Amino acid sequence: MRRYSAWAVAREATRYHEGWERAWRAPEPKKRYDVVIVGAGGHGLATAYYLGKNHGITNVAVIEKGWLGGGNTGRNTTIIRSNYLQDSSAAIYEKARSLYETMSQDLNYNVMFSPRGVIMLAQTEHEVRGYQRTAHANALQGVSTEFISPQRVKELVPIIDISGPRYPVLGGLWQARGGTARHDAVAWGYARACSDMGMDIIQKCEVTGIRQEGGRVTGVGTTKGAIDCGKLGIVVAGHSGHLAEMAGFRLPLESVALQALVSEPIKPCMDVVVMANTVHGYMSQSDKGEMVIGGGTDAFNNYTQRGSFHHIEETVRALIETFPMISRLKMLRQWGGIVDVTGDRSPILSKTPVEGVFINSGWGTGGFKAIPGSGFGFAELMAKGYSPLTAEFGLNRFAEGRFVDESVAAGVAH
Numbered sequence: 001m002r003r004y005s006a007w008a009v010a011r012e013a014t015r016y017h018e019g020w021e022r023a024w025r026a027p028e029p030k031k032r033y034d035v036v037i038v039g040a041g042g043h044g045l046a047t048a049y050y051l052g053k054n055h056g057i058t059n060v061a062v063i064e065k066g067w068l069g070g071g072n073t074g075r076n077t078t079i080i081r082s083n084y085l086q087d088s089s090a091a092i093y094e095k096a097r098s099l100y101e102t103m104s105q106d107l108n109y110n111v112m113f114s115p116r117g118v119i120m121l122a123q124t125e126h127e128v129r130g131y132q133r134t135a136h137a138n139a140l141q142g143v144s145t146e147f148i149s150p151q152r153v154k155e156l157v158p159i160i161d162i163s164g165p166r167y168p169v170l171g172g173l174w175q176a177r178g179g180t181a182r183h184d185a186v187a188w189g190y191a192r193a194c195s196d197m198g199m200d201i202i203q204k205c206e207v208t209g210i211r212q213e214g215g216r217v218t219g220v221g222t223t224k225g226a227i228d229c230g231k232l233g234i235v236v237a238g239h240s241g242h243l244a245e246m247a248g249f250r251l252p253l254e255s256v257a258l259q260a261l262v263s264e265p266i267k268p269c270m271d272v273v274v275m276a277n278t279v280h281g282y283m284s285q286s287d288k289g290e291m292v293i294g295g296g297t298d299a300f301n302n303y304t305q306r307g308s309f310h311h312i313e314e315t316v317r318a319l320i321e322t323f324p325m326i327s328r329l330k331m332l333r334q335w336g337g338i339v340d341v342t343g344d345r346s347p348i349l350s351k352t353p354v355e356g357v358f359i360n361s362g363w364g365t366g367g368f369k370a371i372p373g374s375g376f377g378f379a380e381l382m383a384k385g386y387s388p389l390t391a392e393f394g395l396n397r398f399a400e401g402r403f404v405d406e407s408v409a410a411g412v413a414h
């Protein structure tokens with residue numbers, strides 16, 4: 001596949017852009033693959049990419065029931081950070097954050113990584129203590145964060161009201177190299193690289209069954225016919241429970257809708273990402289000028305991939321105290337995705353009771369930031385049966401009561 005470059009753009013400009021190749025092929029499924037990945041979201045595609053790049057496994061199909069990147073990967077608010085409390089979380093999220101730094105070069109695809117900095121506001125004494133503890137843990141883990149004063153928060157975010165009546169800003173956990181990236185581009189960049197390695201990305205093809213013999217996977221049933229495989233990776237976020245049921249086991253997960261919205265575009269007013277977890281809202285400004293706003297999950301289990309009015313009201317009402325200027329903004333559009341949430345708010349990257357079947361799920365409200373690290377570790381687990389990055393995130397931790405508890409530490413995990 002031809003490399004993208006400034007030279008290629010100049011060349012195409014002289015010939016009406018007629019020479020660009022398709023970014024990825026649209027093949028029909030073969031009868032058999034060494035590895036089948038279900039789900040062409042960021043995690044599925046990154047897994048396929050690292051299977052090829054790091055382990056030389058390229059007889060791979062990624063099967064997607066809709067269009068690639070059309071699940072949560074194309075619906076999130078793109079926050080990237082690695083300031084988690086537990087060592088195993090910090091390791092995988094920091095691996096991911098560091099891979100984001102060079103992703104555009106690695107994939108030869110501009111994913112618009114913008115390390116503009118992320119602040120998590122401390123608006124109660126409890127949060128101050130919690131974030132100071134996280135900053136100390138991060139120092140030991142080699143993750144660069146610091147606890148900053150309210151005045152420093154105000155310098156970084158001039159539009160913020162730090163003296164808010166109910167929840168004044170008492171400080172913040174600041175990660176200067178956190179930020180955002182273009183979510184679609186992450187999926188497209190991986191898809192193009194996988195296709196270039198000879199892998200098949202098969203869209204509009206739903207997996208409807210998982211075939212096994214003697215406790216070992218032999219293939220999948222799909223809307224485009226049966227496909228045999230040696231190993232199967234289930235990477236379907238909010239649909240993980242369904243796929244697990246097809247394979248005959250259960251997952252300790254709940255599926256719920258998570259929503260986000262954007263305002264009309266306005267002049268540049270905020271060049272960092274701000275998360276206000278006490279009032280439960282977070283905000284950044286897109287390159288187009290829209291304020292990108294996210295809130296919490298629905299309080300009941302559901303599979304609704306759309307927004308709802310009460311969420312706009314709840315989320316915006318929560319943020320207005322801290323950002324009074326947004327009360328004057330018109331909201332343009334809202335949407336939702338189905339997220340898969342575990343009890344300890346940490347992911348599942350694991351072997352399963354069916355030999356040859358692996359599961360990558362449970363990223364809940366915060367898996368976009370993890371995509372490259374997750375793909376790196378999960379590919380290693382699928383190829384070799386063990387990865388130091390995923391070792392603590394096995395399904396066995398729920399039976400053994402050995403949780404990687406990020407729920408108390410973060411409360412919210414975007």
Ligand SMILES: Cc1cc2nc3c(=O)[nH]c(=O)nc-3n(C[C@H](O)[C@H](O)[C@H](O)COP(=O)(O)OP(=O)(O)OC[C@H]3O[C@@H](n4cnc5c(N)ncnc54)[C@H](O)[C@@H]3O)c2cc1C
Pocket residue numbers: 038039040041042043044063064065066067068069070071072073074075076077078079080205206207208235236237238239258259260294335336337338339363364365366367368369370414
């Ligand atoms: C509103 C919102 C805001 C968010 N904000 C952030 C954020 O700021 N930062 C952050 O880090 N994370 C955020 N997240 C979470 C993040 O988006 C997800 O954790 C991540 O995108 C999950 O990626 P994935 O590849 O696992 O899943 P997905 O991108 O959902 O991909 C799974 C794919 O599997 C496919 N699939 C399902 N069933 C089948 C089947 N039977 N056969 C074939 N294909 C199937 C689906 O169609 C889908 O395309 C947010 C999520 C939402 C919804």
